[in-house]
Amino acid sequence: VAKELKPKSTEPPAKIAEVNKLIEKDANAKALEEKYLAAMKEGDEAEGKEEWDAAIAAYKKALGVKPADPAATKKLAEAEAAKKDKDLAAQLAAKEKEIEAKYKDEVDNAKAAFTANDYKKALTHWTNASNIKKEEKEPPVKIAEVNKLIAAAGAAEVDDFGNSECGRVPGCSVLPDSGGGHGADAGGDGERGTDGAAGFHGCSGGTLSG
Numbered sequence: 001v002a003k004e005l006k007p008k009s010t011e012p013p014a015k016i017a018e019v020n021k022l023i024e025k026d027a028n029a030k031a032l033e034e035k036y037l038a039a040m041k042e043g044d045e046a047e048g049k050e051e052w053d054a055a056i057a058a059y060k061k062a063l064g065v066k067p068a069d070p071a072a073t074k075k076l077a078e079a080e081a082a083k084k085d086k087d088l089a090a091q092l093a094a095k096e097k098e099i100e101a102k103y104k105d106e107v108d109n110a111k112a113a114f115t116a117n118d119y120k121k122a123l124t125h126w127t128n129a130s131n132i133k134k135e136e137k138e139p140p141v142k143i144a145e146v147n148k149l150i151a152a153a154g155a156a157e158v159d160d161f162g163n164s165e166c167g168r169v170p171g172c173s174v175l176p177d178s179g180g181g182h183g184a185d186a187g188g189d190g191e192r193g194t195d196g197a198a199g200f201h202g203c204s205g206g207t208l209s210g
Contacts, residue, residue, distance in 0.1 A: 036065040036072075043075055052083035103132045110142065119150045 043058030059076035063069060110125035123146045130139035 032065050036062050036069070039065065040072060040075070043072075043079070047075070047079060047082075050082070050086070052079050052086060055079040056083065099132060103129055103136070106132060107138075114142075114146065119146050119153065122146050123150065 039058050039062035043055045043062065046052070046054035046058055056076060056079045059072050059079060062072040063076065066072060106125045106129035110122045110129060113119075113122035113125060123143060126139050126142045126146060130136070130143065133139075
């Protein structure tokens with residue numbers, strides 16, 4: 001209208017251009033605001049589901065629209081902290097699962113060895129189990145039990161040899177694999193050492209016949 005009234009004036013076209021720029025700027029601002037709000041909403045929804053990777057990506061998108069925006073900056077920091085906690089918890093859970101599996105394996109092997117009367121092997125596995133989970137009460141109890149059985153078995157072996165070291169003459173202190181032979185008391189018969197040496201040892205427990 002202004003242009004029609006004053007066709008030679010340059011002011012109306014300039015104003016029209018200026019107004020158009022303002023309209024365009026306003027439209028762009030609204031579009032950016034909508035984009036920002038959509039990104040924030042997306043982040044909040046992901047946060048509610050504890051989907052931290054998605055939340056972090058959304059808040060970064062919002063900051064792309066509004067750099068240094070306080071709300072988006074705060075939300076991003078919270079999401080990153082939550083993700084870190086979640087990752088740490090997952091690592092600890094995996095480690096605990098691994099430890100539990102190793103402990104169970106040692107316990108199972110210990111029980112199998114015990115059932116087979118292989119007490120030394122059982123002792124090894126119970127010791128391993130105790131080292132893996134020091135707070136468990138069963139391994140120390142089983143270790144003590146197995147040690148008693150091992151000691152009893154050793155005592156029984158000595159008893160089978162007539163309560164003697166050499167296993168042939170009661171009261172003899174010579175070890176079976178020492179290489180010595182039995183020498184009788186005065187007037188008694190003797191036996192050469194197992195290594196063929198000419199010497200005798202002074203076994204005073206009695207007389208051997210061969």
